[in-house]
Every structure is written in C-alpha cells, then in structure tokens.
Amino acid sequence: xxxxxxxxxxxxxxxxxxxxxxxxxxxxxxxxxxxxxxxxxxxxxxxxxxxxxxxxxxxxxxxxxxxxxxxxxxxxxxxxxxxxxxxxxxxxxxxxxxxxxxxxxxxxxxxxxxxxxxxxxxxxxxxxxxxxxxxxxxxxxxxxxxxxxxxxxxxxxxxxxxxxxxxxxxxxxxxxxxxxxxxxxxxxxxxxxxxxxxxxxxxxxxxxxxxxxxxxxxxxxxxxxxxxxxxxxxxxxxxxxxxxxxxxxxxxxxxxxxxxxxxxxxxxxxxxxxxxxxxxxxxxxxxxxxxxxxxxxxxxxxxxxxxxxxxxxxxxxxxxxxxxxxxxxxxx
Numbered sequence: 001x002x003x004x005x006x007x008x009x010x011x012x013x014x015x016x017x018x019x020x021x022x023x024x025x026x027x028x029x030x031x032x033x034x035x036x037x038x039x040x041x042x043x044x045x046x047x048x049x050x051x052x053x054x055x056x057x058x059x060x061x062x063x064x065x066x067x068x069x070x071x072x073x074x075x076x077x078x079x080x081x082x083x084x085x086x087x088x089x090x091x092x093x094x095x096x097x098x099x100x101x102x103x104x105x106x107x108x109x110x111x112x113x114x115x116x117x118x119x120x121x122x123x124x125x126x127x128x129x130x131x132x133x134x135x136x137x138x139x140x141x142x143x144x145x146x147x148x149x150x151x152x153x154x155x156x157x158x159x160x161x162x163x164x165x166x167x168x169x170x171x172x173x174x175x176x177x178x179x180x181x182x183x184x185x186x187x188x189x190x191x192x193x194x195x196x197x198x199x200x201x202x203x204x205x206x207x208x209x210x211x212x213x214x215x216x217x218x219x220x221x222x223x224x225x226x227x228x229x230x231x232x233x234x235x236x237x238x239x240x241x242x243x244x245x246x247x248x249x250x251x252x253x254x255x256x257x258x259x260x261x262x263x264x265x266x267x268x269x270x271x272x273x274x275x276x277x278x279x280x281x282x283x284x285x286x287x288x289x290x291x292x293x294x295x296x297x298x299x300x301x302x303x304x305x306x307x308x309x310x311x312x313x314x315x316x317x318x319x320x321x322x323x324x325x326x327x328x329x330x331x332x
C-alpha cells in the first residue's frame with residue numbers, strides 16, 4: 001500500500017496557507033464549502049500536501065491550512081471555530097471538557113508517526129548517545145538553574161555550558177517529550193530558549209557549539225548536513241536514532257516515537273459535505289505523501305482501521321490511555 005518517495009524539502013511555514021481554486025468563477029466557488037485546518041507545526045506539511053493534491057482533483061475546493069500550534073488548534077477547535085485540528089499529541093482532558101461544553105463531538109484519527117529528534121551542534125563529538133536518565137537530568141524541572149554544564153550530565157562530557165532550545169510549553173512536541181522523558185507533562189525546566197518555529201530551533205543549535213534541542217524529525221532531515229543527530233538508549237538498552245525512519249515504524253526508537261493526528265468536528269461533518277469529502281480523501285490517500293514530508297506512514301492495518309472508524313463516526317479519545325512508545329494499532 002505504501003510507496004517510497006524522495007524526501008521533498010517542502011517549506012514548513014508556520015503562517016496560514018489558503019488553498020483555493022485559481023481562476024474559478026464565483027458560481028463554481030459556491031459549490032464547495034470552506035474546510036479549515038489549524039494546529040501543530042509538526043504534521044502541518046502533511047495536511048498542506050494533502051490539501052494541494054485534493055485541490056488538483058477538486059479545483060473549486062476551499063481548504064485553509066494553518067499552524068498556530070497544537071494547543072492553539074485545539075483552542076479554536078473546541079470553541080467550535082474549526083473543522084479539523086492537527087495535533088502532535090493526544091487531546092487533553094481539559095480540552096475534551098471544553099469541547100463538551102461547546103457541544104463539539106470529535107473523531108480522533110491518527111495519520112502518521114513522528115520520531116522526536118534530539119540534535120546537537122555539528123562540532124559536538126561527545127553526545128553521541130544519551131540515556132533517558134541523562135535526558136531527564138537535563139530537562140527535569142529540578143534541573144532549572146542547577147544543571148548548567150554538559151559535565152553535570154555525564155562526567156565524561158566536557159565542562160561546557162549547556163544551552164537548551166525547545167518548542168514552548170503549549171505545543172504538542174513539548175508535551176510529548178516532557179511526558180516521555182520526565183514522566184509528567186508539567187515537569188520540565190523553563191530556563192531554555194523556546195521558539196514555536198522549529199526551524200529557528202535548528203538555527204539556534206547550528207549557531208551554538210554547546211547547544212541541544214528536540215524537535216520533529218522532518219526539521220532535522222531538512223538540515224542534517226549541518227547537525228548531529230543524537231541516538232537515544234531505548235528500553236532494550238540499545239542506542240537508536242530515528243533515522244532510518246524504519247526505526248520509528250518498528251517502534252525501536254522508543255519512547256520518542258509518537259503518532260500524529262487530525263481531530264475532526266463530527267457536528268460539521270453533518271452540515272458540510274465538503275468536509276466529509278476532504279477527510280475521506282485524507283484518510284485514503286495521505287500515506288502517499290507521508291514519507292515525502294519527513295514522517296513515517298502508519299502500518300497498513302492502521303489505515304484500514306482508521307477509515308472504518310471514520311465511517312462509523314466513532315467519537316472520543318482512545319489514545320489518552322496510551323503510553324509513549326506503545327504500538328499505535330492498539331488504540332484505533
């Protein structure tokens with residue numbers, strides 16, 4: 001079912017992108033209703049690629065794709081102002097309650113798998129593999145203002161200042177990494193340099209010899225010649241990198257492999273036939289472009305089960321019970 005593709009350097013813009021028919025008449029434009037997507041920067045490129053391909057088949061389609069962050073997307077979605085929320089984490093309990101308050105029922109649909117990349121400067125030749133314990137020591141809230149040198153992480157490392165870069169606390173990437181490494185979502189130090197634009201995090205590491213950051217694998221792959229990718233010691237005690245991407249699919253890059261989702265407003269599916277057509281196209285075809293935008297396609301079984309879930313209009317979240325690194329097919 002899946003195809004191999006050459007990695008495409010699709011710009012991962014963080015501003016809104018409107019996909020609309022060119023040169024169409026006002027009459028034809030009225031045949032299609034607006035479909036709106038907003039959410040995480042990680043996963044944005046896939047939604048954009050799907051929207052562009054959908055546009056080729058449906059020239060009158062009006063699909064807007066934006067990336068204001070997973071938290072920002074859920075905020076709009078649960079307020080009833082969005083058709084689809086793109087998410088690099090599972091919807092939170094408080095967000096579910098907000099959706100419920102506003103009468104928003106949702107479908108939770110996994111679309112791809114991402115490996116969170118831990119990156120360091122190209123001149124860093126010592127942090128080749130880090131353990132979860134070392135990452136916890138580095139990022140745990142208890143480290144704030146105290147763990148400031150690489151040598152404090154590992155006595156074999158040089159006594160160089162530790163500079164940390166990461167997405168801000170309202171992003172899905174921050175949430176997932178913090179939960180996976182420290183065991184608690186709100187247990188991260190705050191004395192790091194945050195930036196919602198993960199390309200800016202890349203530049204921060206490129207420009208600082210003693211820097212480290214974590215981000216979606218696609219952002220590393222666009223800059224791999226200028227960065228070093230750190231291996232992570234997994235549950236089996238092996239040092240593994242998220243590249244080749246098969247390590248993510250086989251779940252041996254744990255616990256930093258995670259599913260990416262789209263959450264669809266069930267209420268809007270009833271009133272907007274364009275949304276129904278677009279989501280079905282997304283589910284049936286997105287696997288074709290997953291590799292090309294730097295993520296990992298789901299197992300074939302997962303795509304089949306996800307489409308069946310959509311056909312049943314099954315609402316609610318099952319992935320809230322999943323632990324980092326658990327097989328995705330267990331929760332569809």
